[in-house]
Amino acid sequence: MSKEKKAAAAAAAASDTSAGSTKKEKKGIAGWFKNECSKFSRGKFLLLLMIPGVAFYAIFQYWPFYGLLAAFKDYQPRLGILGSPWADNYGFAEFIRFFTIPDVWNYVWNTIVLSVLHIIWLFPLAIILALFINELRGAKFKKIVQTVSYLPHFVSVAAVAGMLTLFLSSQQTPVGAGSLANEGIINQFLLKLHLVKEGIPFLQRTEWFRTVYIASDVWQSIGWSAIIYIAALSAVDQELYEAATIDGASRIQKMWHISIQLIKPTIVILLVMQIGKIMSLGADKALLLQQPATYKHSQILSTYIYNKGLKEGEIAFSTAVGLFNSIINVILVCFANFLSRKLTDTGLW
Numbered sequence: 374m375s376k377e378k379k380a381a382a383a384a385a386a387a388s389d390t391s392a393g394s395t396k397k398e399k400k401g402i403a404g405w406f407k408n409e410c411s412k413f414s415r416g417k418f419l420l421l422l423m424i425p426g427v428a429f430y431a432i433f434q435y436w437p438f439y440g441l442l443a444a445f446k447d448y449q450p451r452l453g454i455l456g457s458p459w460a461d462n463y464g465f466a467e468f469i470r471f472f473t474i475p476d477v478w479n480y481v482w483n484t485i486v487l488s489v490l491h492i493i494w495l496f497p498l499a500i501i502l503a504l505f506i507n508e509l510r511g512a513k514f515k516k517i518v519q520t521v522s523y524l525p526h527f528v529s530v531a532a533v534a535g536m537l538t539l540f541l542s543s544q545q546t547p548v549g550a551g552s553l554a555n556e557g558i559i560n561q562f563l564l565k566l567h568l569v570k571e572g573i574p575f576l577q578r579t580e581w582f583r584t585v586y587i588a589s590d591v592w593q594s595i596g597w598s599a600i601i602y603i604a605a606l607s608a609v610d611q612e613l614y615e616a617a618t619i620d621g622a623s624r625i626q627k628m629w630h631i632s633i634q635l636i637k638p639t640i641v642i643l644l645v646m647q648i649g650k651i652m653s654l655g656a657d658k659a660l661l662l663q664q665p666a667t668y669k670h671s672q673i674l675s676t677y678i679y680n681k682g683l684k685e686g687e688i689a690f691s692t693a694v695g696l697f698n699s700i701i702n703v704i705l706v707c708f709a710n711f712l713s714r715k716l717t718d719t720g721l722w
Contacts, residue, residue, distance in 0.1 A: 444468070444693035460689065467693035477677070481652075484673040487659075488651040490587045496647060499595050500640065503602030504628050519603070522596025533589055534661035541585065543572035582667045586658065601643065605636040638719045645713050645721055649706025652698045674698055 413420070439454070445464035446457040460466035471477060502522060509515040544555040556564065560572035575581045609632065617627045633640075656675035663671040674694065682691030710720040
């Protein structure tokens with residue numbers, strides 16, 4: 374075969390290969406599209422169920438991001454966010470003002486202290502409660518304990534504040550007074566047993582605010598916080614416990630060496646999420662329990678934002694403080710996740 378014929382045959386083969394690959398590519402794209410449409414058709418009802426959730430997050434979680442522009446504006450309600458002029462100092466005037474207010478750092482400190490105390494007390498107690506419930510043998514009794522522990526979560530914060538007032542209020546009635554009707558239930562009990570000389574105004578004393586706040590928080594949230602741990606424990610293979618029992622392990626040893634070790638990834642992830650919410654302490658309970666005498670410990674960032682934004686109408690300033698708050702939370706959750714990855718090889722991402 375001459376060189377010309379060989380070259381022509383090679384060119385024809387290359388042309389056929391190129392045409393075949395193009396057809397395969399077209400067929401591949403068409404096949405992929407057809408496959409995706411088939412998946413969509415099979416799961417269309419599930420996708421329809423997603424619409425309310427997606428709509429909720431779009432409207433109430435993502436759309437409010439538009440309002441963050443107010444933090445960089447000299448906001449005027451009649452002009453709206455877009456129509457308002459930019460603030461001084463390249464839009465950072467409200468942030469500079471925030472950092473130069475002396476009392477602000479006390480509010481930041483109060484927020485951090487309450488959040489850290491919340492984690493220190495509630496986080497391990499929820500795990501202990503889950504371990505305790507997991508060890509219960511009677512199914513009926515186990516369900517009763519779970520239900521009773523969950524119920525406080527469904528009590529509104531306003532109702533909890535009312536209950537605290539009923540239990541802890543005091544007119545500082547001395548021991549031996551004829552009537553104790555003005556005293557809360559706890560103070561009536563203490564006075565009748567002569568454990569105190571006069572009623573203790575728990576809600577009016579600065580030193581008691583954090584104790585009352587955290588104790589009520591633990592009572593209200595411990596059962597609900599334990600749900601995820603109980604679910605994780607229910608997935609543990611029961612044969613591991615049986616093998617440990619045969620080896621002579623006690624209940625405490627089984628909890629420590631089996632239960633806690635197998636739910637450790639869940640514990641780490643929830644701890645990272647809790648650390649990411651340190652600066653997001655809600656204003657509702659603090660506002661309801663707040664008294665002029667307890668401002669030193671009860672004024673936190675969220676109550677400060679509430680007072681500035683809703684009471685005084687400083688929308689731009691309160692938005693700037695809220696944005697600062699959110700940025701700190703993002704930094705904290707990233708740092709906590711980084712440490713978690715380094716120490717336990719478990720994290721949110």
